[in-house]
Amino acid sequence: MIVGSDISRYPNTPRPTCRGYLHKRTQSAILKGWRKRWFVLKHNGYLHYYKHKKDEGKCRPLEVTKLEGAEIGVDTSLGKPFVFKCIPQNGNRIFYFCATSNQEMKRWLEAMEKAVHP
Numbered sequence: 001m002i003v004g005s006d007i008s009r010y011p012n013t014p015r016p017t018c019r020g021y022l023h024k025r026t027q028s029a030i031l032k033g034w035r036k037r038w039f040v041l042k043h044n045g046y047l048h049y050y051k052h053k054k055d056e057g058k059c060r061p062l063e064v065t066k067l068e069g070a071e072i073g074v075d076t077s078l079g080k081p082f083v084f085k086c087i088p089q090n091g092n093r094i095f096y097f098c099a100t101s102n103q104e105m106k107r108w109l110e111a112m113e114k115a116v117h118p
Helices: 103-115
Strands: 019-025 032-041 046-050 063-066 069-072 083-087 094-099
Touching: 019 103, 032 103, 046 103, 069 103, 083 103
Parallel strands: none
Antiparallel strands: 019 032, 019 094, 032 046, 046 063, 069 083, 083 094
């Protein structure tokens, strides 16, 4: 298995379809709020996220979620701009993401939509 995307060592590995920082809503019993995380959407339709950009390829992702069949869309219920949500097909969790701009949100939504309907 190849972790990360060191193209120089693995030239035939496809580049991720989308990557970048997003804020992810945290709803744990201890922490509530938004945490900045590094997200990588792979060609296989799996969304990986890490604590920092530098962790990609060096550490295991904090979580990996299959997007195929998920429900993706803009969310205005939280009263914050550039928020969108993802409800994976297993339906046991809702992910809320916040981008830094409308353009960035659209970039992620388009990439995720392609992963939802491969």
